[in-house]
Amino acid sequence: TNTPVTMLEVEGVSVRFGGLQALSEVGFDIRQGEILGLIGPNGAGKSTLLNVISGFVRPDRGSVHFDGELLTGRPPESVNRAGLVRTFQAAEVLAGMTVVENVMAAGVARLGEGVAGGLARFVRAGQSMAALYRMACDKLDLVGLAALANQPAQMLTAGQQRLLAAARALGTEARLLILDEPAAGLTNDEKMMLAAAIRRIRASGVTVMFVEHDLAFVSSLAERLVVLDHGTVIAKGETRKVSRDPQVLAAYLGE
Ligand code: ADP
Numbered sequence: 100t101n102t103p104v105t106m107l108e109v110e111g112v113s114v115r116f117g118g119l120q121a122l123s124e125v126g127f128d129i130r131q132g133e134i135l136g137l138i139g140p141n142g143a144g145k146s147t148l149l150n151v152i153s154g155f156v157r158p159d160r161g162s163v164h165f166d167g168e169l170l171t172g173r174p175p176e177s178v179n180r181a182g183l184v185r186t187f188q189a190a191e192v193l194a195g196m197t198v199v200e201n202v203m204a205a206g207v208a209r210l211g212e213g214v215a216g217g218l219a220r221f222v223r224a225g226q227s228m229a230a231l232y233r234m235a236c237d238k239l240d241l242v243g244l245a246a247l248a249n250q251p252a253q254m255l256t257a258g259q260q261r262l263l264a265a266a267r268a269l270g271t272e273a274r275l276l277i278l279d280e281p282a283a284g285l286t287n288d289e290k291m292m293l294a295a296a297i298r299r300i301r302a303s304g305v306t307v308m309f310v311e312h313d314l315a316f317v318s319s320l321a322e323r324l325v326v327l328d329h330g331t332v333i334a335k336g337e338t339r340k341v342s343r344d345p346q347v348l349a350a351y352l353g354e
Pocket residue numbers: 116119121139140141142143144145146147148
């Protein structure tokens with residue numbers, strides 16, 4: 100078997116908000132090509148950890164390396180340009196644009212200075228609008244929204260908007276996609292679509308980390324899990340082992 104390649108390495112990350120220790124000495128890694136699940140009860144520090152990884156929160160201590168490069172201290176745009184893109188718990192779509200235009204906008208925005216500036220640069224560079232459109236359709240195929248490409252984005256259900264947020268992230272050429280509670284509030288059918296989308300995204304060569312509250316759902320998708328409780332990693336490793344760990348089950352039952 101091949102030796103796994105470490106893509107993201109989080110070491111000794113601590114974050115304090117006033118009197119609250121939100122994260123203490125958190126460490127784990129993400130391997131290239133895997134689906135990693137981050138789980139833990141409400142308030143465990145999951146979103147804060149994603150904020151540290153994506154450059155929105157600067158840790159008091161510790162480091163984050165991506166492809167061997169230090170990310171800690173870099174602003175979110177710089178982290179995105181390196182190929183690490185995360186979505187937020189609240190889905191963001193551009194209303195007044197179609198679904199496919201949302202992904203095209205994300206594709207040009209990564210060139211800099213927002214959508215307008217990115218578009219100007221895109222045109223000056225002689226890029227073809229047809230190629231941008233094809234790229235956007237490819238990403239919609241991956242997340243299962245191709246049939247809705249020409250619908251206004253604001254017509255999508257909450258679950259479809261989450262999928263669109265993932266397509267937009269892929270449109271920025273993410274190599275590591277990080278999703279914060281993508282399944283929250285979804286119907287069972289939407290959860291199945293999301294799981295299929297995550298599998299196709301990984302099959303396309305993108306590494307995926309996602310936060311999830313539902314142990315059964317995450318266990319069906321992720322090969323490895325990291326479990327946070329009260330800002331500390333209480334378990335990590337292969338899903339089939341971690342999901343049976345008594346400490347993990349206790350953290351879930353105890354909430
Ligand atoms: P999770 O995503 O696992 O539910 P969070 O990372 O959102 O947890 O929050 C972890 C803890 O840190 C919670 O107690 C939360 O209230 C607190 N917290 C999160 N962000 C801030 C902030 N910006 N300022 C102060 N406290 C915060």
